[in-house]
Amino acid sequence: MALDFTFSPDQEAFRDAVRTFLAKEVAPIVGEMDEKEEFPKATVRRMQEEGYFGVPVPEEYGGLGLGKVGYCILLEEMGRVDASHGAIIGAHTSLGTTPLLYYGSEEQKRRWLVPAAKGERLMAFSLTEPGSGSDSGAVHTLAEKDGDGWSITGNKIYVTNGREANTIILMAANDVKLGPSGGVTAFIIDADLPGFRVGRSEKKMGLHGTSTAELVLDHVRVGPDRVLGEVGKGFHVAMTALDVGRVSLGAASLGGIEAATTEALTFAKNRTQFGLPISEYEVIQFKLADMAMKAHALRYMVYHAAAHQDRMGTNPKAWSRLERADKTREAAVVKCLGSEWASEAIDEALQIHGGLGYIRGTPIERAYRDARISEIFEGTNEIQRLVVARDVLARGV
Template structure:
């Protein structure tokens, strides 16, 4: 029997995050967004709530929950604001999970307790200025010199990389050549403040204005050889696995935004009058919101399916790609329709739908573009690469 009802624990978590999003985030986030300022008080509050530690075992200072719990939290945050939601998503899926899955015992002892409580944020440097979706075209290099890695290169669009809370960035770098002539790519942890590691000025972005995003550069940056994360030469494969997990989390965030658009439109349809009637009485408006609810509901089922497969230890690469594609489409389409329903007010940044519209485009790009998701689905169906 298929049952999509949440367990008591998951439902209690969902309600707790929903309360936080509505009472703490919603009243203040527009101001942070307008100032393009990182919302430190809200991020610290998420740390106090244990949200960063949801999928982290108790032995490492976490909540001992599962990845689905993180997804539920992201959906509720995305329902109100994406900047805060992506800070949590990247902090966990890109900052914590690589160490949890592949890190050494010493790396876990040193970093996971601080990451799980939100005291410190971790980031992951994969994308490069000339790389984009071609992550295998990594140019950053790391040469072993005695007991140190010497790193040179650059990374682009790295979330959570330049905050006062950022403790490190794990970067992918070419560490040699494989027997078949291809690049050997490894992952190396670089603590913030390491000489030769420079964080550029923050980007001026279309959306996600209250999240932290920077370009990074490495100029003869030296870190201990022990900062290798996982196996040498397995950095690219490790991060592909990390991205697959992250797509499920991004899908949950996108579903939250798609549902948030429905929430805002239902409120507005009951308040706004035109030609002597509440605009919610017009069938054209009713059909538009019905379509929006359809998109949010079906995208939610897609990420529930992917997350449940992940938690059970079953293959889920195709389902993760489907969920990410469905949810990013739903968020973008719903944000567009919500902005249309709100008319001129929807074009104003102080309205949630205005922020949703600006924010949602990146969901079709980050952690694998929509085209990459289609490619992955096709390959999982057995079609040739």
């Protein structure tokens, strides 16, 4: 088995460019963004201009063509600086463009994927409903046959980028009784379609730069050109996107651990109590060691999974059942452990800061609030354990 965990010079150059960009353009505004709870329009526009909204998309479809490894490099770097910017890119890329790239017809790719990857249109992904969260196949937003097309009616909730997105990959039920096995279809919905409107936006504990919106569809009429993949196979579309999203969430968690560890290390070396820098006390050193160990292990897990997804390619029809199962288990492991390790590491980093860590407006306080959601969205960690457990029962360890 060939095992190579080194990055290519191009990948290293991309990381350097992203790091420089984020330090110069994003880091200075995140404190104010968090306080004002505003979508960071100007920096999103700049990231679109830099091509950061199409990193894993092939160049022929307007992207940078850097694959999932490149995409995880981006999200790791974003995770070091600001989780909100990472979530905006993640919702757009993993969940918005993946379905188009993997399941779209050539015409759909030209019409929706190319402008999305070029940063000319913002994407969102809408699966969750008031009655359908973890039980994500129980979609009740109804897609009724209407001539050669469909009429879609229902309420979606918790949609990241929901307020700003131009286009949403939205799951609706072509047959409620069939549920995930044949009853859910993925639709491409533009926000300016008649009958579509954005409802309330949630106030949140963290991720203050992102919108989390309700979408209301009242007889939104779409033609067959807006069905993504096959009718009734929308649940596969959603799960494929989530497999990509879960690995990239692991990358963002990795960046979060790295930043928190660096902050805690600097603080510990400079904070003197009882006549010594607190970094001299073994209790503090062990906390730093635990944080560094989590980053070390997660780094291998994330890039192993990303490279695996790159090797599998973007044609789901070419995947065997076994390949699919490996990919899904791996994504669940990365998402679950990555998010929990990030929460634990950031909690320890906050503890090392003492009272200062609890003061509103410090980077560690923001990171603490931002990190918690990663244990919940893109499938809760209970659901990730369920995915792994089912696979363990079916195939063993």
